[in-house]
Amino acid sequence: MKAEHRIEPTVQHYGCMVDLMGRAGMLNEALEFIKSMLLKPNDVIWRSLLNACRLHSNMEIGEIAAKHLFQLNSQNPGDYLVLSNMYAEAQRWEEAAKIRTEMARKGLYQMPGCSLVEVGRSMYSFVSQDMLNPHCEGVYEMIHQMEWQLRFEGYSPDTSQVLLDVDEEE
Numbered sequence: 001m002k003a004e005h006r007i008e009p010t011v012q013h014y015g016c017m018v019d020l021m022g023r024a025g026m027l028n029e030a031l032e033f034i035k036s037m038l039l040k041p042n043d044v045i046w047r048s049l050l051n052a053c054r055l056h057s058n059m060e061i062g063e064i065a066a067k068h069l070f071q072l073n074s075q076n077p078g079d080y081l082v083l084s085n086m087y088a089e090a091q092r093w094e095e096a097a098k099i100r101t102e103m104a105r106k107g108l109y110q111m112p113g114c115s116l117v118e119v120g121r122s123m124y125s126f127v128s129q130d131m132l133n134p135h136c137e138g139v140y141e142m143i144h145q146m147e148w149q150l151r152f153e154g155y156s157p158d159t160s161q162v163l164l165d166v167d168e169e170e
Contacts, residue, residue: 015044022052027061043072047079054086062086077108 001007014037021030030049034041046068053062066083069076080103087096103109114127126139133139 009038011039011042011045014039014041015048018045019048019052022049023055025052025056027052027056027058031061031064041068043069043074043076043079046072047074047076050079050082054082057086057089059086059090075106075108077103077110080108081110
């Protein structure tokens with residue numbers, strides 16, 4: 001890049017390469033690429049690798065990426081959650097719990113996502129298990145009816161991404 005285009009690679013260029021290799025499943029190559037970087041890898045580089053490891057279920061390299069993120073003193077709760085979820089997917093419940101405990105010890109908290117619904121030119125926000133919302137009874141009744149209709153039509157939910165230590169029936 002430098003010789004052919006006279007462009008000095010920046011950390012953003014390196015980040016793009018790590019992201020592309022990671023998405024392609026070339027995790028070992030991405031790790032070696034990071035090790036060979038002329039610049040010091042930042043949190044974005046390691047986070048890209050960690051997320052690719054989750055996508056491709058590579059715990060070994062994922063733990064390396066997370067270790068580097070934590071050494072950089074990452075205060076991003078998402079980094080901890082990705083690693084915790086990787087442990088949960090591998091049914092390594094003790095390690096998942098340790099990561100969650102470490103998050104709590106550091107005071108890190110992930111804001112829950114929400115759904116927005118527009119009804120009659122008014123916007124309503126809903127968060128999972130939000131029983132304080134004044135419309136929650138109607139919302140959960142509608143969800144129950146939708147679930148029933150979907151099951152009646154033959155839908156079977158994919159619970160492979162439920163990262164809790166529960167039985168299939170629960």
